[in-house]
Amino acid sequence: MAKRDFYEVLGVGKNATDDEIKKAYRKLAMKHHPDRNPDSKGAEDKFKEAKEAYEMLSDPQKRDAYDRYGHAGVDPNMGMGGGGGGGFADAFGDIFGDIFGQAAGRGRGGPQVYRGADLRYNLEISLEQAAHGYDTTIRVPSWDNCDTCHGSGAKPGTSPVTCTTCGGHGQVRMQQGFFSVLQTCPKCHGTGKINPSPCGTCSGAGKIKRNKTLEVKIPAGIDDGMRIRSSGNGEPGMNGGPPGDLYVEIRIKPHPMFQREGDDLHCEIPISFARAALGGEIEVPTLSGKAAFTIPEGTQTGKVFRLRNKGIKGVRSGYAGDLFCHVVVETPVTLTDRQKELLREFDQLTTEGGAKHSPQTKTWKDKVKDFFE
Ligand SMILES: [Zn+2]
Numbered sequence: 001m002a003k004r005d006f007y008e009v010l011g012v013g014k015n016a017t018d019d020e021i022k023k024a025y026r027k028l029a030m031k032h033h034p035d036r037n038p039d040s041k042g043a044e045d046k047f048k049e050a051k052e053a054y055e056m057l058s059d060p061q062k063r064d065a066y067d068r069y070g071h072a073g074v075d076p077n078m079g080m081g082g083g084g085g086g087g088f089a090d091a092f093g094d095i096f097g098d099i100f101g102q103a104a105g106r107g108r109g110g111p112q113v114y115r116g117a118d119l120r121y122n123l124e125i126s127l128e129q130a131a132h133g134y135d136t137t138i139r140v141p142s143w144d145n146c147d148t149c150h151g152s153g154a155k156p157g158t159s160p161v162t163c164t165t166c167g168g169h170g171q172v173r174m175q176q177g178f179f180s181v182l183q184t185c186p187k188c189h190g191t192g193k194i195n196p197s198p199c200g201t202c203s204g205a206g207k208i209k210r211n212k213t214l215e216v217k218i219p220a221g222i223d224d225g226m227r228i229r230s231s232g233n234g235e236p237g238m239n240g241g242p243p244g245d246l247y248v249e250i251r252i253k254p255h256p257m258f259q260r261e262g263d264d265l266h267c268e269i270p271i272s273f274a275r276a277a278l279g280g281e282i283e284v285p286t287l288s289g290k291a292a293f294t295i296p297e298g299t300q301t302g303k304v305f306r307l308r309n310k311g312i313k314g315v316r317s318g319y320a321g322d323l324f325c326h327v328v329v330e331t332p333v334t335l336t337d338r339q340k341e342l343l344r345e346f347d348q349l350t351t352e353g354g355a356k357h358s359p360q361t362k363t364w365k366d367k368v369k370d371f372f373e
């Protein structure tokens with residue numbers, strides 16, 4: 001089913017002000033609200049449609065995205081971002097939260113409880129540390145009860161008093177048209193208490209921000225962008241709510257030698273053209289010491305040698321990936337007269353030997369010939 005234009009849904013023009021959009025939405029929400037139209041599927045759909053349109057057009061960022069890209073700009077299923085929005089399953093739960101700018105009370109009485117926000121910490125480590133595992137410590141913000149007021153937020157000698165606006169419930173009942181809704185108390189912000197004289201040390205918050213040291217154990221094989229959760233080490237909750245979590249996000253520094261692709265590693269191995277021609281054993285570095293392998297005579301540039309299990313053992317893999325060595329044949333530079341002399345002699349002998357020494361040159365010359373004939 002094609003989606004209707006959001007402006008059309010709300011019955012407003014493209015240049016409608018925020019106020020006009022809000023008014024149009026309230027009108028539609030009242031008209032189609034399921035409480036008023038029990039058992040009407042049509043009304044429910046219209047209500048949801050209006051709600052979605054309002055959610056998009058009342059958010060300046062989303063409205064901008066919608067104006068530029070249409071539905072593709074804001075539909076979370078269509079990949080253009082637009083962000084946020086936990087779907088519309090709870091369409092009826094938070095309608096008034098949207099209109100009146102506050103989370104409507106869901107509990108019965110008592111102050112509202114909020115979980116603390118999650119925190120993110122970016123930790124940069126080397127490829128070796130990622131491969132072998134790494135234990136470290138990080139400094140993260142933490143919150144302690146204020147020493148002066150012991151967490152009450154009230155100046156010593158005073159104590160918080162019950163909020164008169166909500167009678168200590170943290171919520172107030174508001175009449176909106178024919179609805180009566182619970183809202184977080186605007187005076188005490190849901191705590192149910194007011195500090196007539198706030199503590200000077202913490203400005204009445206009851207908590208002081210400090211730093212603490214956390215030990216972080218990074219498992220061997222971790223990859224760039226992976227996160228480690230440290231439960232309960234985020235920001236503190238409000239009104240006795242649980243704290244958020246801390247996420248340590250791993251960034252792996254670029255390595256001078258190796259590029260990682262999943263559990264595999266890639267590196268370039270420069271070898272002299274004499275070595276490439278003669279073959280022989282070459283030594284290569286790996287993340288766990290050196291390894292040696294034999295290259296055959298006549299190895300060309302671009303040839304890839306695969307060393308099994310010399311890559312990285314991923315966090316969830318049972319065995320290590322491979323190391324891919326990409327051969328680069330190096331042309332010798334800054335030669336002495338003697339070296340040049342030998343090379344000229346060498347070149348003459350090679351040319352006399354013809355195609356068998358330079359199969360690629362032969363093929364190439366044939367192609368050139370074909371091209372001009
Ligand atoms: Zn204090």
Ligand SMILES: [Zn+2]
Pocket residue numbers: 163164165166167168169170171185186187188189190191192193
């Ligand atoms: Zn209150």
